[in-house]
Amino acid sequence: MNQMNWGLIGPGSIAHTFADAISQSERGKLAAVASSSAERGQAFAKKYNIPTVYDNYQALISDPDIDIIYIATPHSFHYPQAKLCLEGGKNVLLEKPSTITAKQIERLTELAQQKGLFFQEAIWTRFMPVLAQVKEKIKQGAIGKVQYISSTIGFAFQHREETRLFDPKLGGGALLDLGLYPIAVSQCLLDEEPSVIQAMGKVSDKQIDETTIVNMRYPSGIYSQFTCSATGHSPNVMTIVGSNGNIVLPAMFWDTDTAHVYDLAGLVETIRVPHKVNGFEYQIEESMDCVEAGQLYSSLMSHDESIGIIEIMDEIRSQIGLAFSSDIEKL
Known part of the structure; x- marks a missing residue:
C-alpha cells in the first residue's frame, strides 16, 4: 500500500x-x-x-x-x-x-x-455504507414496492453571523448547496433520473433561492419530493415509503450512519454503521482506491450521475427564475 x-x-x-x-x-x-x-x-x-x-x-x-x-x-x-x-x-x-x-x-x-x-x-453521502445497505434492503423488498421518497433539508442561516449562502456571487441559495442531497440520494436509491420535474421557490432580491420545493416523477412511476431552505430550520429527515413499510434516514439524513426500517406493524430493524472519523x-x-486502480471515477458516483444532478438543478433554477451572473456560469 x-x-x-x-x-x-x-x-x-x-x-x-x-x-x-x-x-x-x-x-x-x-x-x-x-x-x-x-x-x-x-x-x-x-x-x-x-x-x-x-x-x-x-x-x-x-x-x-x-x-x-x-x-x-x-x-x-x-x-x-x-x-x-x-x-x-x-x-x-x-x-x-x-x-x-x-x-x-x-x-x-x-x-x-x-x-x-x-x-x-x-x-x-454516496460513499457511506449505510446508504448501500438501505439500497440493498429496498432491492430485497423489505418495504415492498417503493411509492415515493420525501425529505426536507434546511437551516435558518439568517441567524448565523457569517454565511456564503446569501451571496449570489458564490452561487448562494438553498438549491445548489442543500437541494443537491435529496436529488443525489434519490438518484442512488432509484437508479434512474426523473422524467418530470415541478418546482417552485422563493427567490430573494439578492437573487438567491431562500426556499425551494420540488416534485420529481421517475419513469418507474415513483416520486421524490423535497423542500430545501436557507431560511427555515427543517426536520432534515428522509423517508422512503413503500407499499409494505418505510425506511427513515433520521436527521441529518445526508450524514447517514443510521437507518430505521419499518413494516406495517412498526420498527423491524435499525441499521447503524458509526463513522470511523466524521x-x-x-x-x-x-478516491485513493480508484487512483491506484486507474479508474476515472468511482462506481458509487459516476460522471453521468454528476452531470444528471446539475441538469436537474438547471431545470429547477429555470422554473423558479433563479439565474446567477455570467461570471460564474461561463465556460
Whole structure:
C-alpha cells in the first residue's frame, strides 16, 4: 500500500472536516495546501501539520509530489479551479456541487477522460455504507414496492453571523448547496433520473433561492419530493415509503450512519454503521482506491450521475427564475 499525497485548495470550513478525516488515514497524507490568503493557509497548515503551503493554486498543481487535489472552495470557483488542475495533470476530488451549470461539469468530465485522470464529485453521502445497505434492503423488498421518497433539508442561516449562502456571487441559495442531497440520494436509491420535474421557490432580491420545493416523477412511476431552505430550520429527515413499510434516514439524513426500517406493524430493524472519523473518510479512501486502480471515477458516483444532478438543478433554477451572473456560469 503506497502513500498518496494530497493537496488541498481552499482551507475554508469544509476543508477542516476533510483534514480531520485524512489525518486518520493509513495511506493518505495531506502534504500541501494552497490558499489565496497566505495567512489563512499558514494557520490551516499549522493546525494540521501540513508541511507545504502555497499562496497560489498553480504552484500546488505544479508540485510533482502531489498525487491528487481536493478542491474545497465555494462552488462558484469549482469550474475554473478543477479545469486548471486537470489541465495540469492532477487527479481531482471536487467538493459538491461540482459546478454551477451542467455545461461546466460536462466540460470537466470530458477533460478528465481525455487526460486519463481520476475526477470525482465529493458527495460524501454516496460513499457511506449505510446508504448501500438501505439500497440493498429496498432491492430485497423489505418495504415492498417503493411509492415515493420525501425529505426536507434546511437551516435558518439568517441567524448565523457569517454565511456564503446569501451571496449570489458564490452561487448562494438553498438549491445548489442543500437541494443537491435529496436529488443525489434519490438518484442512488432509484437508479434512474426523473422524467418530470415541478418546482417552485422563493427567490430573494439578492437573487438567491431562500426556499425551494420540488416534485420529481421517475419513469418507474415513483416520486421524490423535497423542500430545501436557507431560511427555515427543517426536520432534515428522509423517508422512503413503500407499499409494505418505510425506511427513515433520521436527521441529518445526508450524514447517514443510521437507518430505521419499518413494516406495517412498526420498527423491524435499525441499521447503524458509526463513522470511523466524521464521514469524509469513505470518499477519501474510495478516491485513493480508484487512483491506484486507474479508474476515472468511482462506481458509487459516476460522471453521468454528476452531470444528471446539475441538469436537474438547471431545470429547477429555470422554473423558479433563479439565474446567477455570467461570471460564474461561463465556460
